[in-house]
Amino acid sequence: xQENHFSRVLVAIDGSTSSMHATDYAISIAxxxxxxxxxxYVIDVYKYPYLPSSIILxxxxxxxxYLEERSEAEKLMNKIKEKYxxxxxxxxxSKELKxxxxxxxxSAAATIMxxxxxxxxxxxxxxxxxxxxxxxxxLGSVSSNVIKNAHCAVLVAR
Numbered sequence: 001x002q003e004n005h006f007s008r009v010l011v012a013i014d015g016s017t018s019s020m021h022a023t024d025y026a027i028s029i030a031x032x033x034x035x036x037x038x039x040x041y042v043i044d045v046y047k048y049p050y051l052p053s054s055i056i057l058x059x060x061x062x063x064x065x066y067l068e069e070r071s072e073a074e075k076l077m078n079k080i081k082e083k084y085x086x087x088x089x090x091x092x093x094s095k096e097l098k099x100x101x102x103x104x105x106x107s108a109a110a111t112i113m114x115x116x117x118x119x120x121x122x123x124x125x126x127x128x129x130x131x132x133x134x135x136x137x138x139l140g141s142v143s144s145n146v147i148k149n150a151h152c153a154v155l156v157a158r
Contacts, residue, residue: 006030006153010038010121012112012146015076018127022157023080026125027087029155036095038119039080041073042104042111073101109145117151125155 011026013019023039030037043066077099088094104111116124126143147154 006033006035006122008038008119008121009033009035009123009125010040010112010116010119011125012040012042012108012142013076013080013127014041014108015072016127016129018129018158020127022125022127022155023083025155025157027084029123029125031088031091031094034093034095035122037084037097038121039077039097039099040112040115041077041099041101042108043069043073043101044108045103045105046107070101077101107142107145109142109149112142112146113150121152123153123155124150125157128156128158 006029009026009030011019011022013023026037026039029035081097081099084097100115102111102115106114112124112126115121124146126146128143143156147156
């Protein structure tokens with residue numbers, strides 16, 4: 001019997017094309033390894049610096065962008081959940097999909113790595129570039145940081 005190397009697979013998404021490709025890879029790998037698949041969307045709270053003070057001064061000020069991103073993340077997660085159900089409907093060994101939207105108080109990369117460690121993830125799958133305007137030559141800043149600092153194997157999807 002072959003040893004299962006990846007019992008838990010995490011894919012971090014942001015809605016970009018490369019993160020959606022990463023999701024396809026993650027579903028495939030999870031199915032082949034009978035792994036639990038975890039889908040993570042990180043909302044960078046530091047992108048909304050006015051949010052904590054707006055709660056005290058004016059509860060609705062500045063929260064529209066945050067709520068819009070959260071709503072988009074929920075829609076995206078529902079699409080992924082349906083895709084996973086379709087691809088695994090005939091696979092009796094498929095594990096339950098876990099999806100989570102996390103508000104990261106630190107950088108997206110740090111939040112992804114902390115989440116992966118806390119869930120004992122064996123493999124992190126991430127897109128090569130996200131939706132941020134800052135672009136590096138080959139890899140996005142989040143994927144680059146995850147590759148350098150993750151406690152487990154990392155697969156980067158284009």
